[in-house]
Every structure is written in C-alpha cells, then in structure tokens.
Amino acid sequence: MNLRQTINSVQAHEKELALFNIDADERIDEELRSFFRTQNVRITTAQTASGCPEEIAVLAAGETVLAVVEVETLRELVDGAGAQSRRLGVTDTAYSEVLSHLKETTFTSCETADMLYASREIEDRARRNGTGTVHAGFQRCSTIVSQQAIYEDLSRTGVSVHAYGVPDVTPPELAGGQVHAVGGEIADLWFVVYDGGSEESQKSALLAEEDSAGRFYGFWTYDSAIVDSVCQYLTETYLGGNGQFPQFRA
Structure with missing residues (x-):
C-alpha cells in the first residue's frame, strides 16, 4: 500500500464503544466523544427491551468484543483524566482494559x-x-x-x-x-x-x-x-x- 492507502486502511478499522442502558439524561456519551476525539472509535448508546445489562460499555472491532466495562469506570476515567491523557496518545492507567485497545492507533x-x-x-x-x-x-x-x-x-x-x-x-x-x-x-x-x-x-x-x-x-x-x-x-x-x-x- 502507498501512504494514502495506508491512511484509508487504518480509518476503515474503526472501533465502537457502545453504552447500554444509560440514563436518558446522561451526558457521558458526549463526554466520551470529546475525551476520545483523537481515537479511531465511535461512541454509541443503546437501550434494550429488558433494560439489561444496565450501564455496561462494550468495546468492539467489527464482530469481535475487545472489552466489557461498567460505564461508571468510564465516568471515573473522564472525571479524573489530566490534560496529558487527552493528547493523541492515551497513557496506561487503571483503565487499561479499555485504553490498551484504543491507544494503539489514533485517527x-x-x-x-x-x-x-x-x-x-x-x-x-x-x-x-x-x-x-x-x-x-x-x-x-x-x-x-x-x-x-x-x-x-x-x-x-x-x-x-x-x-x-x-x-x-x-x-x-x-x-x-x-x-x-x-x-x-x-x-x-x-x-x-x-x-x-x-x-x-x-x-x-x-x-x-x-x-x-x-x-x-x-x-x-x-x-x-x-x-x-x-x-x-x-x-x-x-x-x-x-x-x-x-x-x-x-
């Protein structure tokens, strides 16, 4: 691949962070979009008919699930992060279960x-x-x-x-x-x-x-x-x- 093709190829491997059954008035999805603005990840929300699982986030690449964490963990990440973590790279912290899959490639x-x-x-x-x-x-x-x-x-x-x-x-x-x-x-x-x-x-x-x-x-x-x-x-x-x-x- 030439250099432009490489950029397009990396773009195509976007990940999805889906937030299940969060409060309708919750703004955590917007905060995560801002926090991960430099990562190749799409933030979505979904409500299931049963309401379960409640406040769970699933990180996936296509059909492959990479990590499952509580939304509360992501709230702590956003609330406690310093300016350095909002740079292009995301540093390893106690939240590495999610971050390790998102820091490898930023787009x-x-x-x-x-x-x-x-x-x-x-x-x-x-x-x-x-x-x-x-x-x-x-x-x-x-x-x-x-x-x-x-x-x-x-x-x-x-x-x-x-x-x-x-x-x-x-x-x-x-x-x-x-x-x-x-x-x-x-x-x-x-x-x-x-x-x-x-x-x-x-x-x-x-x-x-x-x-x-x-x-x-x-x-x-x-x-x-x-x-x-x-x-x-x-x-x-x-x-x-x-x-x-x-x-x-x-």
Whole structure:
C-alpha cells in the first residue's frame, strides 16, 4: 500500500464503544466523544427491551468484543483524566482494559500542535534507543531547514535519519543523515516513522495528509505491523530497496 492507502486502511478499522442502558439524561456519551476525539472509535448508546445489562460499555472491532466495562469506570476515567491523557496518545492507567485497545492507533483531524507533539514523542523514542531508522516527511525542504538541528542531533545518537521534502529551496545538508528531494505524494504528507531499532516495542509512526483547507487527517500508531508496512513502502519506493535514492526532478 502507498501512504494514502495506508491512511484509508487504518480509518476503515474503526472501533465502537457502545453504552447500554444509560440514563436518558446522561451526558457521558458526549463526554466520551470529546475525551476520545483523537481515537479511531465511535461512541454509541443503546437501550434494550429488558433494560439489561444496565450501564455496561462494550468495546468492539467489527464482530469481535475487545472489552466489557461498567460505564461508571468510564465516568471515573473522564472525571479524573489530566490534560496529558487527552493528547493523541492515551497513557496506561487503571483503565487499561479499555485504553490498551484504543491507544494503539489514533485517527483524527489533527491540529498542528498535536502533530508536533506526536512527532516529538516519536523522535524522543528514537533518541533514547539510539539505534534504528527514522523517516521524516516535511512536505517541503524549507521545513527541513527549520528542523535541521533536531534531526542532526538525532543522527548523532546513532539513529539513521532520512528526511523527505519537495525542493522549494536548495535541499540542506543534514549532518549524519540524508535529505531526499522528492515530489508526488510527499508534498501533501506529514510523517515521522521509527522502525524501533533493536526494540520491537519502540516502533511508532505518525502519518497524516493535508487537505485543501490546510488541515491534517491521519493517525499515530504503535502497531508494529503498520509501522513495518510504512517503513517497507518508503524504503522500496524512495530508497530503491537498497539505499539508492531516486532524486526528484522538477
């Protein structure tokens, strides 16, 4: 799959959190929609003829039930969560029975601040690990210039860095890394992908596409299969599978 197809594929795997037999005046469904606004989950409510089970939430992916919890647990989650938990990623807490299924892949219309937060988190993972490869798509080479110091510092830790952008300016030199001047899909995509190096658990990726209104829509994930797929696509498409990079020609 190319990068746009990957975004569409992740979107198609939306989960559903169904709240059964809650009070008709209850606003917990609205609060959960706000709380999980960055997660690829749809919040629904349902009333059964018998009224049972009462105040139970069922998280499902298609026909597969992932978790069953009391709605009260979700109230506690919403009421007690700090601002950090409302970021793109959801931290593990006492509510991990639900959260563990929702934090792996987020899908959202992203604000620039959230995109930067996700990018920094992935870069920090790579920096702490000091091995592996980071692919970063900046849309334009002029943006690479503004992030040059961050990625040169990252490469000094031992991480292999590949930065991608349309050559709207002369592509900068990236000490310890490679800048690739390319066109096509790169012009519309913001991505930071880390292959995890020697640590499978560190694999992570942010991938989002800019629309005609200048908004980004995409995902942030720790799913190793998705990360591997994106890394493989970037390597085979832009590195020729062997490190030989086809340069963009205007």
